[in-house]
Ligand code: PEP
């Protein structure tokens with residue numbers, strides 16, 4: 001049994017996966033892959049062969065022909081290759097052409113039928129599979145995809161965090177929602193977690209910051225798209241890096257250790273952490289007290305027969321707290337998210353008090 005490319009995650013941090021968004025021509029694949037490999041900084045080559053595009057009439061990939069080019073790139077560089085698969089036929093063709101890692105794309109992870117089809121196609125193989133998060137922020141779908149593959153006997157698994165679709169304006173193409181990836185790391189600590197800054201950012205200028213943030217959150221690797229001529233790329237042209245820019249980004253990453261060996265530093269950190277724990281305890285107690293007051297208000301409202309929500313009062317709270325938050329260096333965005341969470345909980349408490357039957361009260 002040959003060693004799985006997943007083994008590299010035990011040897012190196014971060015593992016770099018790079019290559020074009022899409023395989024377009026034999027020259028483009030070979031030139032991109034051999035140039036990025038020459039730097040010695042890339043560990044795994046990627047290329048999209050079948051492209052799941054959100055809108056029709058955009059480039060949907062070259063299909064099986066591209067697998068031959070990737071095979072040549074692998075021979076020329078000695079690096080393993082990775083390809084996105086979305087159905088039985090993709091799995092069959094990719095494995096036939098010696099692709100080392102298959103990945104399940106974000107638009108496929110959302111669909112349990114497709115994931116099961118891939119899992120069934122993989123039964124009895126020794127394949128290595130990485131699973132991207134689903135397009136929307138549903139951690140159970142991501143977990144379910146992992147379970148379906150594991151259920152088919154696939155044990156060489158990895159996860160890829162590529163951010164989540166959002167409605168409206170944002171600096172990101174896909175909102176990172178880091179806490180979801182961190183929750184997956186908590187659920188599956190043994191499975192390597194790679195960040196895909198290219199699809200999170202959607203544009204080059206954010207790639208370095210997001211890559212660094214992923215490393216600081218102890219991700220195991222990065223998937224960064226690279227193209228020999230990004231401005232003429234047939235897909236994702238704004239986010240692909242030239243081989244030279246890819247190298248610069250990798251060179252500028254600071255790799256920090258997840259654990260501390262220095263005794264002094266470790267003591268200092270543990271003191272600061274206990275300070276944080278104490279403050280968290282106080283905050284939680286205060287929140288509990290706040291809810292009790294909200295419940296008392298609920299009782300008054302119940303007695304007088306008035307509704308839970310008075311919009312004016314809520315606006316007043318947001319305004320006042322945003323001002324106070326600003327003085328404490330807290331962003332308006334954070335204050336609104338924080339207040340909304342508290343408000344939701346308050347409403348639930350009040351609702352419970354107002355609709356409690358007299359038997360329950362006794
Ligand atoms: C890709 O990696 O090129 C791709 C299509 O990614 P995602 O599934 O994350 O959109």
Ligand code: MN
Nearest residue numbers: 021225235236
């Ligand atoms: Mn892409």
